[in-house]
Amino acid sequence: MVDQAVRPIVEAIVAKAPNGWTHAVLHGRAGRGGTSVTGGYSRRSEQWNVGMPSPYVELMALAEAVREDRGWEPVSLEIQCRPSGEYQLVAFTDAISRVNGLGSGFQVVLDPDYRLPQPGLHQEPGTAAPAGDPELAVARFRAYLERRAAILGHPDQLPPPASAAAIDEAERRLGRRLPADLRALYMIADGDGIGYENRYLFQGNAWLPLKSVVAEHTDWSGGERPWYGWDLEWEGVVFDTTPTDTVRRCGGHPGWLRFGTSEDGNFLAVDTDPARDGRPGQVISTGRDYDDGPAYVADSITSLLGHYLELLDQGAYEQHGDHISLIEPSCDPDPQQIIGDTPDEVPPTLQAIHINDAKGLVDLAPLTAAPNLRRLHLNRSTTADLTPVRELPVESLRVTLDNGDLTPLSGHPHLTSLDLTTTVPADLTPLRAVPHLRGLDLSGAEVPDPSVLADLTDLRYLSLTGRQWATLLDEGGVPPTVAAARLAEADATLDDALAWAARLGLTTDNALRVTGTLKTTGG
Structure with a gap:
């Protein structure tokens, strides 16, 4: 049934292919809750051409066939095909899923029952x-x-x-x-x-x-x-x-x-x-x-x-x-969140700021005027000094660091997630002393010694490039508490992700694979 169910999807991919295409990849997720599709075509004159079809009915039929064959609901799948008519389906449970957008690659969930704690659960209760x-x-x-x-x-x-x-x-x-x-x-x-x-x-x-x-x-x-x-x-x-x-x-x-x-x-x-x-x-x-x-x-x-x-x-x-x-009376309260540049006067109510495409190095010192700042994201923006973050209750930090110095984060009592990009090699040693660090993305950082990660015994989420993962896995340095991880490789295939997830301890040898050839005139 799976063999029959995949062919109409391949036919739709081939029918919509642009002239001169050499290869097509469809990444999908399908189940009773619906479908989602990404992917594209490669051509000799350019790397990728988007416009992958999304044959909803056919994908739902494929999901049903896989569900009957393997009991998976929903299913992650990848279909690759070429102008020759050759195609391959790889399918697995949604324990492995495609990540799209800025954070491309694949994600694996190793502990599906774990949820990050909500900060409010540890707040002092009211007595009034x-x-x-x-x-x-x-x-x-x-x-x-x-x-x-x-x-x-x-x-x-x-x-x-x-x-x-x-x-x-x-x-x-x-x-x-x-x-x-x-x-x-x-x-x-x-x-x-x-x-x-x-x-x-x-x-x-x-x-x-x-x-x-x-x-x-x-x-x-x-x-x-x-x-x-x-x-x-x-x-x-x-x-x-x-x-x-x-x-x-x-x-x-x-x-x-x-x-x-x-x-x-x-x-x-x-x-x-x-x-x-x-x-x-x-x-x-x-x-x-x-x-x-x-x-x-x-x-x-x-x-x-x-x-x-x-x-x-x-x-x-x-x-x-x-x-x-x-009709409520009009009011213009100071903002909790700012997207853009650092304002000339930082409002004390500020709890989140996203600084985008800043020219030159960003000075974080003015942000100390916001004593409740919890999210600090520098998007395509760089800073050279994290010292001001010491004085702030920042929980989520996304930053491009010019000097690689993470020392100011050592002992930070609030930081729970760090998305780090660097322009020079960074020493991760200070992260050992960040007591509540639960999430870490180093896919944009140059990290000479990833073995430090083995000491982050409360880490629950880790995102690395394929090369970084290979080094860490070869050294046996994956923190044992990791519940979910990301392979940050835009060109990775589902087969690549299955091999990576297996090294992390997920059983993947029951992945479903189907190959075949359509009769086609080519593209």
């Missing part, structure tokens, strides 16, 4: 009492509904209240008690939707019924956010909120109970496990657009309802049929 008041919340909610009714000319139609037993059961399934003020609102109405019609009472967010609160919590694996893969996660950073130290620095947390949705992957949630300066029951925004961290909204549902009443009293709203949009 809840700010919410259930009686006041009920009074404000009823007043809010009355004001809305006066504007709309009719009261909002809401579902019946949830029973005390239903709330108790929801809390049992959540493993958390709802804040008292939110609990009190559910005893007025079980959300704001009837059928498919929502009133969007929480500033454009539909108020979820209890069954949906439980379902959202279950779908998000008890509150943890989805894992997006090592190529995106290894140098990830979670920002702090404003005010600082109120919400845990996590992408998701079991203590965040989503009760409102904007129906685009973003949510309002009550936080039952705040950070040191937070309050239990505080309201936050989280979800699809909050990968850099949650946003603080209010100290309680009670306070949030008070804010809504104030906006209505000020006439700060717009009516669109049966919907009311509250």
